[in-house]
Amino acid sequence: MKYNFDEEVERRATGCVKWDESPSADVIPLWVADMDFKAAPAILDAVKRRAAHGVFGYTVVEEDYYEAIISWFQRRHKWSIQREEILYTTGVVPAMSVAIKALTMPGEKVLILSPDYNCFFSSVRNNGCEVLETALKRVDDTFEVDWADFEVKCSDEKTTVFLLCNPHNPCGRVWTKAELERMNDICLKHSVKVVSDEIHCELIMPGYKFQPFAAVNDKCRRNSVILNSPSKSFNIAGLQTANIICAQPEWRHRLDRAININEVCDLNPFGPVALKAAYNESEEWIDELNQYLWKNYCFLRDFIEERLPQWKLCRLEGTYLPWVDISAMGITAQQLCARLLNEAKVWINPGTMYGPQTGEGYVRFNIATQRSRLEEALKRIANIL
Structure with missing residues (x-):
């Protein structure tokens, strides 16, 4: 790939909603819909x-x-x-x-x-x-x-x-x-x-x-x-x-x-x-970004199948926000997200944010981050579940 989406960018202490609103410095935020990648070089130059x-x-x-x-x-x-x-x-x-x-x-x-x-x-x-x-x-x-x-x-x-x-x-x-x-x-x-x-x-x-x-x-x-x-x-x-x-x-x-x-x-x-x-x-950049996001989704899919079989990943056709069915766990989406934040130090969104009835039993991930961060977050989740 021409562009390095694996490069980790430190976003803490930059006035960043996604990272600086975390309750502690050891939280990996996979919630609000923005990406942890630098913008395309042409945009940075402009x-x-x-x-x-x-x-x-x-x-x-x-x-x-x-x-x-x-x-x-x-x-x-x-x-x-x-x-x-x-x-x-x-x-x-x-x-x-x-x-x-x-x-x-x-x-x-x-x-x-x-x-x-x-x-x-x-x-x-x-x-x-x-x-x-x-x-x-x-x-x-x-x-x-x-x-x-x-x-x-x-x-x-x-x-x-x-x-x-x-x-x-x-x-x-x-x-x-x-x-x-x-x-x-x-x-x-x-x-x-x-x-x-x-x-x-x-x-x-x-x-x-x-x-x-x-x-x-x-x-x-x-x-x-x-x-x-x-x-x-x-x-x-x-x-x-x-x-x-x-x-x-x-x-x-x-x-x-x-x-x-x-x-x-x-x-x-x-x-x-x-x-x-x-x-x-920046058309080439967006095409490579989509390839990277797809590989992140495949990584998430394979990890869930192997380590978190009680979860069911829904098909992702667009966006970088996979929707995951956690209803087999027998707890509410709010309870699961609170536990993951407090114990695993991973921040994801409960489905009830997107409809109190229709979103129950689901959580939303943001996979628009470096794969190393995504892997670490998933390992943390698996370790407590």
Whole structure:
């Protein structure tokens, strides 16, 4: 490999949420979704060049920013985006709140596929709406949509938005074109708009292909708002740059108003240069990263089969966040995670973070770390279990 993902980077004492919020210095954190790898060399060089200028005032987003986005998604995902469809903001979670504010009225319902990313719940509620869950069905080692229940929930007269996670966090699904088309057909039938969080779209495992929701067909394009960012895939979340992509001019006007109402309308000087370096110069890096993440997943799979047979690892199609069934242990996810943190000094997330009912019996790992750290964490877990 050209890039050394095995290089251990010391992140403690850097103001790092993942490492510096640990209760003790001997904890290995495999929880919050950021990676322990340095960003791609092109991104590091771009940020260094910008920092060398020495003045960090208010930032203008220039045309080459939009060109980088358009070129990347056309070349990598065959998705044609028009310049006027792109609105920038500070992050995908703020973008989510913007979309909910723009497309709903307080008291309406927002449908999600549960278990789901925990900020889905808070963003919906913070904007005065009600979370409506349709539970994903476990089928062998993966999850599928319960189509009958999905349609029932869409048909609720108070349901106005379907908030989709594509690829899905935490279940690891990369939704197929046929599944996305079926979601949209049901949503259109019941006048439900689709907001698709696609922040993990470049983190795809071998044998799977990411399908942008808006590129499925023209009906999907016209009935959707897409939330995206290079932050998760290129490990630049701290640079706070994301994009809302919407083909509907009326919706886009409302989104733009909500961006300004929420005061998430300005980017810092480093975000745009990092995005351009990611999309214009770092494609080889992301491809090698995915190979490394896949090998980490295979290592986790083999370790669980050999040392932790009471656990069942779910299939990982996308993201770096494997979903593990621990229900055979006969304890709650919260109890297991507390024990692992206190006794094994390994920090993982209980599934109940992603749905109090649908997430029980599961835990979520973050395998985006050096394999040596992952191995040490798993050995610690096995030693106490």
